[in-house]
Structures are given as C-alpha cells and as structure tokens.
Amino acid sequence: MNVTVIGASGYAGAELIRILTNHKKCNMVHLVAKDSGNRTLGQIYPALAYAAGLKDQIVEDVGDLFCDQVFQEGKEGFIDDADLVFLALPHGASVPFVRQILAKGKKAIDLGADFRFRDVATYEQWYVKHEYPELCRDTVYGMVELNRERIKGQQFIANPGCYVTGATLALYPLIKEGLLDLQSIIIDSCSGVSGAGRGAKEVSLFAECNDNMKAYGVTSHRHTPEIEQNFSEVAGEDVTINFTPHLVPMDRGILTTAYATLNGKGRACDLEAVFQRYYGNEFFVRLLETGKMPETKWTQGTNFVYLGFTVDQRTNRVIVCTALDNLVKGAAGQAVQNMNLICGFDEREGLTMLPVYP
C-alpha cells in the first residue's frame, strides 16, 4: 500500500518514517513538510535517512499549509499517489488537506487535534474556530484499546493526543466499571521534551530544560477536554477533571500518575481483575503486578504502555501510573496501529520493536 507522510520534518513525522520503513505492507511514496525547502531527508534527519536508505529522498515543500495554493497549482501528486495519508501537523493545519484527501477517496489518519472532538464547541473553546466542523461528529477517535471495533474499516481516523493516551488508559476500565467517584479525578503527567516538537524555541533549549522541571498549562492544557471526552463517553455522564502536565529533562516518555477516589461499589481487591479483564489480551498494554510501578525508559522506542496501580486504604484512593513513549504509542505508533486496523492488516505489524535500554 502506498502511503504519504505530511509533516515529515517533525519528530512525529520522523517516527512515522522509522516505523513505516519496516512495515511489511507499506511503501512510502511521498514525504511532505511545511517549509522543508525541498531538502532531502538526509539533510533533515541524517540518522534516519542513512539507516533507512532514504538519504536522497526529497521532503517536498508544501509551503504555507493553511492556504489552498498547493491544490490550485496542481501539486497534488503526494495525495494522488497514496492510498493512505498520515498528517502530522499543528492543529488547524490539517483541515484543507483532509478535505482533499477524503474527496479523492483516500484514507487518512490525522495525528493532530482537529478531528478528535465530536463536539465542535468544545474544540473551539479550547483551540480555535473550526474550519470543517461537519466532519467532526462522525470521525472515529482512534484510541484503539477503547474503540477497536469502530475503527476497523474506517476511511478517516483522528489519532489521540499523547497525554490523553496515557491518562485514558490509566482510568477508563475503572470508570467503565463504575468504581470511581467521578468528581475526584486528577491526572498528573510528566513528558519528555520531544513533546514540544522540533521548533526552535528558547524554552526548549538544552540549557533551559536540562536539570530542570516545571508544570505548565496548569488548568488550561488542551488535552484536558480530550481526556474529559473519553471519560465522559465511558461514564455515560459529564466528567470534569484536573490535568497538570509537567516538562521533564528526557527526550521521550510520558509518565501519568492518576488519582481517583473509590466510590465503594467495588472492593480494592477487585481492581486487578478489572484491569486484567480489559488489558489481559491487549498486546500493547502491559499490566504490572499490584504495587509495581512503570518507568518511562521501559517504553523507549516502542508502542507499549505499562500500567501499575496501588490502592491507599487510608484515603480510599486508587493511584494508577502509566508509562509510554509519547512519539510512539502517544503519536506515530498508535497512528500505525490505526492504519493496520482500517486496512485490515495485523494490528501489530511494524510495531514490535523492542525497547532500547539503557
């Protein structure tokens, strides 16, 4: 199958290339990026390019992604030549591409936020005005472990946010089973710096981030409503949470520590069984024994999520920790998992990389 990657110069784009290179069913026909200057992949990601035999592959420049010029000029080969297109773009930027891709009958997976919200008003409240609201309602949200059957066979998938994946997988089985006080949920997460992208910003400099950490976007981070959408859908009622992201000096990885009060409808000892029931057969979610907690480095370069939990009998709270690689299960890996599902491939194809440790 022919695939195109739009946004190939960013970290998620690079990770898509890494995974797709070893995917048995895919042939990358075009790499595309905003302001790439038509440089080669060898110039943009030498490591990846040399190792993957893509040193001289052009990363096609599509200029200002927000305008329709690219289509007016007839430079649509990167869509026409593909059966499926991955979009790894900042929010807002995918819309014009998605219109064209779907109109041409191609499949697409959008790693950005634009089509993750069924309720356009929520998107517009936390992001910006939506330019393609009518597509939102019916777009299937690609959190595989939550939504697998609905994903299969779709033309278009909205790939979840990185923090959202760790937070949702941490608590949704307990919410689904009605075991939690829904007013009590707090999600405290820490991310490596690659989550901030490859853009040259002072706050992302080595000398600013190294040996340093901070909370940011407290009460205002845009992954908040996406986590709430997932929890609300599972709960069958509106759930409001606190979500606090932190920046930590590591390249990759998100550690989520989720807190919730048990509502007394289940015993603490039932929780392991619940998690086992939901995740026991999930290849990419690995349960730890009760009380053992995961480390982000275990997931480095892989599509795995590790989950550990403890119940505090003194406060009646459950604390669940998940670890994942924000660029893989939190972005490109989950996108390929979605591709595998909509295309009828083995769900694990291309995704069985082992972690690089240490």
Next chain:
Amino acid sequence: MNVTVIGASGYAGAELIRILTNHKKCNMVHLVAKDSGNRTLGQIYPALAYAAGLKDQIVEDVGDLFCDQVFQEGKEGFIDDADLVFLALPHGASVPFVRQILAKGKKAIDLGADFRFRDVATYEQWYVKHEYPELCRDTVYGMVELNRERIKGQQFIANPGCYVTGATLALYPLIKEGLLDLQSIIIDSCSGVSGAGRGAKEVSLFAECNDNMKAYGVTSHRHTPEIEQNFSEVAGEDVTINFTPHLVPMDRGILTTAYATLNGKGRACDLEAVFQRYYGNEFFVRLLETGKMPETKWTQGTNFVYLGFTVDQRTNRVIVCTALDNLVKGAAGQAVQNMNLICGFDEREGLTMLPVYP
C-alpha cells in the same frame, strides 16, 4: 562558633560544608563520617575541598554509627570541640550521638528523621523502633516559616524532610485559614536523583536514571506522615493525604504539585492575599504572580522556595506548585537557617547564594 558536621561524606553533608565555609560566624572544627577511612575531603569531594581550601582536611571515620564504641574509646573530640553539631545521617543513626551531644550541653541540628515526630508511634509505624522516644515529644521541628518563634533559642532541632518542606509550604497557609477540604489533599512531587544519596546502588546509576522517570514509594513513602503531622497541627485536626514521589533525571530539585478542593469558605481571589500575608515577608519564599509556575532550576544551589498557584473554577480545586533545591532548603540550607535562629545570628547568614543558571 565551632561546628562539627557528622555525615560529611554524603551529599547533604557536602552541602553543609559548602554553606558553612562562607558563613561568617562558623568555624568547622571537625568533619566526621561513617566508613570514611579517614580519607581527606580532597579525596571525597575534590571540587569542594580545593575551592574551600580544605583539600587536606581529614574526614574522621567513626565506624559503625549504630554502636557506642566511639564513645567508649574516648574519641569524643569531635563533640567536645564543637559548640554545635550537625547530623546528616540515615534514620536511626543519629540517636547515640544526639544523646551524647545534648548531655554535654552542646547544640545540635539533626537532618535525619529520628526526632521529627512528636508521636513516637507514628515514627515506629513508618520507620523502625525508636531508641530514644522520650526526646521526641519536646523536640522542636525546624520548619522555619511555620515555627520560627519556637525555634529561637532551642538546644536541639529536628530538620524537616526535603519533600515535606515543599509540600508543607505549598498548602499550610490555606489550611491554616480553613479554606481547604481536608479530605481532598494530594501531593505529587518529583525529585532529582541526589535525593537518593551517594550510596552506590544500581537504581541510582546514570544509565538507569538518565532519560527516565518513575513513581516510587507510592502510598508508602516515609515523608507522608511527616507532611500529615504538619498539616494536622496547622488544621487542628487529623489530616490524611496522598503523597506520591517521583524520580526525575536531574541532579537537584524538588517540584511539588499540590491539589486540594476549596471548601467554599473563601473566594478564589482571596488566595493570593493569603499567600501574600504568610510569605510576603519571608525572604526565602518567593511568590509568583497568580498563574505563573516555578521551575526547579531557579533554585539550584540556593535556599529559596518558589511558589505559584492556580484555581480551577471548573473543579473548584487549587493547584499549588513549589520548587526548591532538595539539598539546600530541603536539607543543609534549612539546617543552617535553624542554626542561625537558635544561635541568634541573622537568619540569612550564609544563605544568600544566587542560583547557578543555566
């Protein structure tokens, strides 16, 4: 004034030496450590020793700190020569020294946990059996901002735990003012690796910690009851919390993110005034404007605590972040602050170092 540092080979001990070297009222007469092999400070901490002119200073070996042999052998000069002794030892190890120091009429500040709990049963539940329980009840707990007047003039002070300092300063004013739902408190903290000490352990290796993070001691960390003791004392009733520490790849620094639900007795807009009232004149606690959040690197090498907070109107929770250097305000710096108070020195003496940034 003559001071001795027991535990001079650990990181907190080294930090005491760094601070005391530039302290105008102190003269370090003895450096002492367990299993130091009577090596020089130049061999143990070359950087510190060369710069401080202490290259050939012997770090006296007191062998197995748990036995009384040192006293039987009459090697008590390190106590006799001092007016004040700092103890930076693992829990349990201070007891025999404290007995002797106090019996000899010397002042002491214990950086360990042994005398932090007024209720010996709590200590014994979370730590081990206590060998000197009768001293616990009346020992003054050296969290300066909480307890300044009681500290002045004391002979013996129990210096607070590193996490405890960040957690307590984050919330105690709001608790004191009766603004919080006391059942709702969650303390989520992240520490640099120096907090694990200089002991050679696999889990503290560079290749294990670098590019990695994890939660540890979830529901069981020994700083939990100490935070609870502080909050309970301030609240005038028993407070039970959740405390989750994490290990983060940085040398120094603790970032604490504290969550609590507002109980409706005060408006969100009052909180800034409360913090201002409690900390506006505290030299070592720096308030940030509402919504701004601190970074651990700001505190590197200093005795400052930075505090920022936000109220989430949607959930009615306040989120307070504090940042401090675990080896300074979280250990040696606060210990010197306590010394300054009990000895009648300027509270800031020796503690006005500016941060090394970046």
Next chain:
Amino acid sequence: MNVTVIGASGYAGAELIRILTNHKKCNMVHLVAKDSGNRTLGQIYPALAYAAGLKDQIVEDVGDLFCDQVFQEGKEGFIDDADLVFLALPHGASVPFVRQILAKGKKAIDLGADFRFRDVATYEQWYVKHEYPELCRDTVYGMVELNRERIKGQQFIANPGCYVTGATLALYPLIKEGLLDLQSIIIDSCSGVSGAGRGAKEVSLFAECNDNMKAYGVTSHRHTPEIEQNFSEVAGEDVTINFTPHLVPMDRGILTTAYATLNGKGRACDLEAVFQRYYGNEFFVRLLETGKMPETKWTQGTNFVYLGFTVDQRTNRVIVCTALDNLVKGAAGQAVQNMNLICGFDEREGLTMLPVYP
C-alpha cells in the same frame, strides 16, 4: 540455531537479547549470569522482558564464574543445549567456559578481552596472567570490516572492544594505504556511561556523571594495545599511539576523534576515494561527505558506524571522526554480525534496526 547468552544481566547481555529476539535464525535456549539469583529476566530487565515475551524466563545463576564448580556439578545444560554461546563477561571470566564450549564442539563468540590478543605477553602486560594462552595465537579477531573472510566458518571469535572499533575503523584504510605518519596517531574518544557496565559504583551514579565529563585511564586504558595491534597488523610494522578515553553524560555512544599527520605519499583529495573504496560497500559503515561530522545519537540502538573527516592544510593533519553505539556495533551488534558470518547467515540478519531519534 540454539544460542545461549552468558552474562545476560549486563548491558551487553541485554543488548544481545534484544537483537537475538528478532533474529530469524536464532532461538535463545538459555540465559545465564553470575550472581543472578535465578531471578527472571522480568525482574532484571523488565522493559526488555515484557516486550520480548520473556518475562518469566529464568536467568540461570552460575555463581562465581572463575571456578569450575559449574562443570563439576554437571550443570552444563546451558552449553550442551546450544549450538553457539555468547560470552559477555569481565576479562578473565570467559576462560573456563571457552575451554568447555570448544571442547564440546560448540561455537562461541567472546565479547570480552581475553582472546583478542595474538601476543599473550601484551595481554598479560595490560591485563592479568592468561589462563589459556595457547588459544590466543589462532583465535580470529572479529572486526568484520577488517577481517571478514577470515571470520567466515570459524568456531570461535574474539569480539573487539568498543573504543577499538571506532578507532580502528577511523584510520585503518589510511594506514593500509600508507598515507599516515605512523608516529603521529592520537585517538581521543568519548563514551556514554553504559560503557562502565551495570555494576553499582559511586563513579557511575547519576548525580556524579550528569552534567559532568572527564578523561580517565589516560595513557593506561586497556583498549590502547588492542588498537595498536590492529594498526600494526595493517601497517606491517609496530605502531604506538596515544589513546585518551573520556566519560560523557549520555547512555550510549562513542565518538572518536582521530588525529594523524599525512606523510605526503597521497594528496588530501585522495582520502575520500580511499574511504569510499574501503567502506563504499560496507553496509554498516556510512561515509559522510567531506567535512561533515557524525553525531552519536544517530547510531542509538543501531549497528551503524558513521565516519566523517577533514584535512587541515595548515598542519597537514587528517582528523577523522567516527560515531557508533557502544552496546551495538561496539559489543552485541558486532557479535551478532560475527555469528552471522561464522554460521553462514546473511551478515545483516537481526541488525537492521533504525535509530531511535531523538
């Protein structure tokens, strides 16, 4: 083919497991380590074990590797069941195992230093007394790019040292072509901390290595005579060099900067052609355009070596930089490359992993 890994609890052993798990021709029948306590791989390397489906695989304890007890007790299944054994042990420790393995007609690849030297006296001068000197002379040294044809079909291979691989590949083509002043060679290398192994030592602690670097083993590092052996063999005369290793705060990677004076027998502009002739068809050695220099992160988790060089017309020196992953091309990857050669497999089998970047 059945393989056993002895030394499975170290970083090189873990890397062997990572590579062999995805190797199409290999079946790992035993994992063995000194003092493993018969723990599972899930306890020793959870990340690797979960992802590879080896969570409950026992890492068999062979006790004190320097004694022959293991054989006396008849616990030789880990050899008998294997067609080939990898040894990833400290120097000196392989000898009793190698004796038995070869006597039983099995193949072996030793990642340690014991059989790298054809001249036992050199080994004994830099290491310790050799317990199996008669095997040294004829053991083939497994630097593939130097020695490929001799390696094929061997029973036993001595795998090169990590620094040695980067240094040898940097200069051997120029030495072979007679272009260098052989008295002028200086090898300056920097390694990530995983090179120091997983042993719990104070000098390898995060807080000691982070934000720090130093030279070590200056004029005395044991890889010096191994580099000299390679250069001497290629030159046809004795070559003496300076080799200075440094420790750098990164998990993996060796960057080697090699300096040598051109002897006037070739023009500067010929060098690119020389490197092209030697490495143009080497899959695992990637030449950069003249003047471009490699980065260690490009090699993270891969078996690739990157090489860049520049000639300084002012001093008539060539400066060659190589980058590699010390645990892959510098250890486990090169060992598997050797296995592929002696067993007649495709040389690249199991070794085409792409780099994890960033």
Next chain:
Amino acid sequence: MNVTVIGASGYAGAELIRILTNHKKCNMVHLVAKDSGNRTLGQIYPALAYAAGLKDQIVEDVGDLFCDQVFQEGKEGFIDDADLVFLALPHGASVPFVRQILAKGKKAIDLGADFRFRDVATYEQWYVKHEYPELCRDTVYGMVELNRERIKGQQFIANPGCYVTGATLALYPLIKEGLLDLQSIIIDSCSGVSGAGRGAKEVSLFAECNDNMKAYGVTSHRHTPEIEQNFSEVAGEDVTINFTPHLVPMDRGILTTAYATLNGKGRACDLEAVFQRYYGNEFFVRLLETGKMPETKWTQGTNFVYLGFTVDQRTNRVIVCTALDNLVKGAAGQAVQNMNLICGFDEREGLTMLPVYP
C-alpha cells in the same frame, strides 16, 4: 563603582549579574540588551532576578546593536552613568559601543572577540572585516595568568575566549619553558551547550543535544587563531595547532585535552615543577597530583581551573587536561577578574563562590 552590563539577556550577561550582585565594590547601574523589549530581569531570568532582588529591574533595549542610532538619540545614560562597562555581545557588535565608552573616558571589558587579536588581518581572516582596527594593536588581552602585570591599570581589556582559556592554561608554561615540539600541538575540547548561547536554534534544542555528542567547526573554529596567538607570543615564534571542539550534553563546563610531544629539552619529571612554578601561587588555577585528571562538574559556578597531566613514556607525549566553567572562568568570571585588576580591587573579589556539586 558603577557598572553597566551590555548584553544582559545572554548567558554570559546573566553570569556577570550573578557575580556582580555579590561584588563588594560594584553597583550595577544599567542592564542593557539587544531586543530586550524593555522587559524586566524578572521576565528574562526569573531565578536570578528574584534571588538578587532585581525582579523589576528593566533590561534596557538598545535595538539593533550594529547601528549608531542609540547615540544619535541621546540614550547614552547607560554609558554616562557607569565607571566601567561590560560588553557581552556577538562579535562585531561591540565596536560602536567601545568607541563611545572609551571616548567618554570610561573603562570597558569586552567579552567578545573583536579586540582579542593584535593582528587585524588574522581577525579578518577568521571573522569579518574589522570596523575599528586601530584599537586592536594596543588592546591588552585579559588572560590574567599570562598577562597580569600588563592588565593592571588599563582602560580597556579584551576578555579571552572560553575554549582559549582552557587550552592556553593547559600548555603555555611548557611552551614558555621550551619543552614542547611546537609542531605537535593538538587541542581537543568538549563544551557544554550553554556555550552556544541562549539563541533559539534547532541544533541547541534539548531533544537534539541530550544523549548526544559531536565534533563541530573542525579545523575552522574561530578560537583556533586565538590559541595560536597566545602560544606564538609565549614561544616567540609562529605556532600552528589543531583545535577540535565538541558539543557535550551538559549545561556548563569545558574539558580540554591537550597533546604535545616533548622535545627532549626537559625530563618528564620536571613538568610537575614547571606547572608548580607557574600555577602554585595562582588562586584560580588548581594543580592536581600527577596522573589525576579533573572533571568539569568540579568547576560548576566557580572561577577555578583544574589542571592534571600525564606523560606517556612510550610516545614521549604529554597529555594535559584542564576543566573550567565556560560561563565563569571562560567568560564572566575572568571578566570580573580583569575588572578587579584594572580597578585595583582584590583580584578574588566576587569570585570565591564554591562549586555546586552535585
């Protein structure tokens, strides 16, 4: 004495502020920077600003530093109010300021490269055309240990480059004593990322630099001719060297490994005496025992240089390692040392900070 810092928003500027805040003879009257937007120091360097009591201090914007507009508009108060001005600007930017400062009879110390070269042609060959060549010849070069007596009482000093300081101090005593083969000198250096400044560049991002290292500017780095100027002046003849800088994932620190062949005019055992003679009374240069090598972290936040060396009897080469903090002894600290000398203050004033370790 009143001082102004131009370039206060960069890392060297911040370090000047850190040092000057605790300097007993100085009063900072103006902080100035290009494109500062007249923000406060609290906005630019919160850590420093809060701790130093400079939260609301304006960092005055002088716009495009290359034009003379600032003078035309009469905004010269930042010069007029000062007795001495520090310039911490990119090369080329200091010239118009220096003209005015000197014309007004004020003292100045330029941390940039513009006035480091006595031979303008050398500057113009490696940098750009010089706009104030007539000042170059007589400007005194502020490498204190080399030039102390000439520095005293000057009006204007050119502060040395960071790499240059480590390289020059490593070898100049041996060159001065005529012990080295002057054709044989190789300087291999590694720097932390703060050396690249606070500019937002992709190559300086955390995710690009972390867990990574590389050589850069090989044979072309602009500190090469400055090292050569120093060595040539000391040798009394032209010295040409190789200098290779590397970027290493740490905030601060330069480790220099210098190689040179002994020319037989002195015995290896004389070297310690030579270094002792030159540096035994230098407060900021600390000699290690023969064979011991320094670590960059020892110098963190301090003005110290550590020097260790070894002679390789096999190759007749001396290997000298120096470690320093690139922002202190490599920039701001040495600048203050120069200020102390030209103003007749105690040379150590403001510079006795102890290292933050770990």
